Amino acid sequence: MSPLVAAKISNKVTPKRSRGMRFTQSEKIRRVRLTDPEKGIENICRPVCLESGITLIERWNFLPTDGFLNLQSTEGFRQLENHLKRDENKENDDLNSTIDFLTELVGSMQITEARKYLIDDYPTKTDKDVFDAINTGSLDVPTIKIKLKNYPNLFLWYQVSSVQF
Numbered sequence: 133m134s135p136l137v138a139a140k141i142s143n144k145v146t147p148k149r150s151r152g153m154r155f156t157q158s159e160k161i162r163r164v165r166l167t168d169p170e171k172g173i174e175n176i177c178r179p180v181c182l183e184s185g186i187t188l189i190e191r192w193n194f195l196p197t198d199g200f201l202n203l204q205s206t207e208g209f210r211q212l213e214n215h216l217k218r219d220e221n222k223e224n225d226d227l228n229s230t231i232d233f234l235t236e237l238v239g240s241m242q243i244t245e246a247r248k249y250l251i252d253d254y255p256t257k258t259d260k261d262v263f264d265a266i267n268t269g270s271l272d273v274p275t276i277k278i279k280l281k282n283y284p285n286l287f288l289w290y291q292v293s294s295v296q297f
Contacts, residue, residue, distance in 0.1 A: 133186055144180050145173065171261045178268040190265065194251050194258055203265040209283050212262070216247045216285035247285070248292060255296045263293045 133141075145161075165172040174190050181188040182204075189202045195215060201208040250259050266276060273294070280287040 133184075137184055137186065141177070141180050141184060141186070145176050170257070175261075175264065178265060182269065192258070192262070203262065204269045206279075209280065209286055212250075212289075213283035213286045215250065216289055248289070250289070255293065259289075259293055260297050263290070263297050266290070 161176055164175055168175065171190075174188070178188055187202055187204070189200050191199050192201055193199065195201070195211070201211055203209075203212075249255050250262060267273070269276075271279070277287070277290070280290055
């Protein structure tokens with residue numbers, strides 16, 4: 133991004149000083165920044181970056197490796213899909229080996245379990261943040277659902293999340 137575009141985005145996101153050296157900022161932006169220390173700035177930046185044609189790649193703490201995603205891209209959807217698969221959950225190694233053993237005994241039986249939420253067995257703030265990030269783009273909900281059909285676990289998570297949020 134050019135320095136001019138960076139300055140434009142910075143000016144929209146950060147507060148400005150008035151003559152009395154007090155910071156001034158839109159009340160809505162200020163409230164978002166102060167009430168959401170984890171993703172407040174990103175929530176403000178997403179629409180500004182979309183307007184400017186800049187790709188925003190965010191850090192998500194629930195991801196084990198890279199942790200950086202663009203939730204407006206196919207690659208971001210693929211990484212979320214992989215996260216929602218419960219292939220190798222370290223907490224359930226004994227359970228997984230038991231399931232593998234039973235699967236071999238039964239033959240062609242397949243046991244697959246997908247996560248319902250990103251972190252816990254219930255919706256968290258992270259689920260809401262990811263849901264909001266996916267919906268920030270210029271696509272409407274039916275178009276998003278069509279794009280997510282290629283990612284069955286992500287599609288299920290999106291369906292469940294749309295009811296929750």
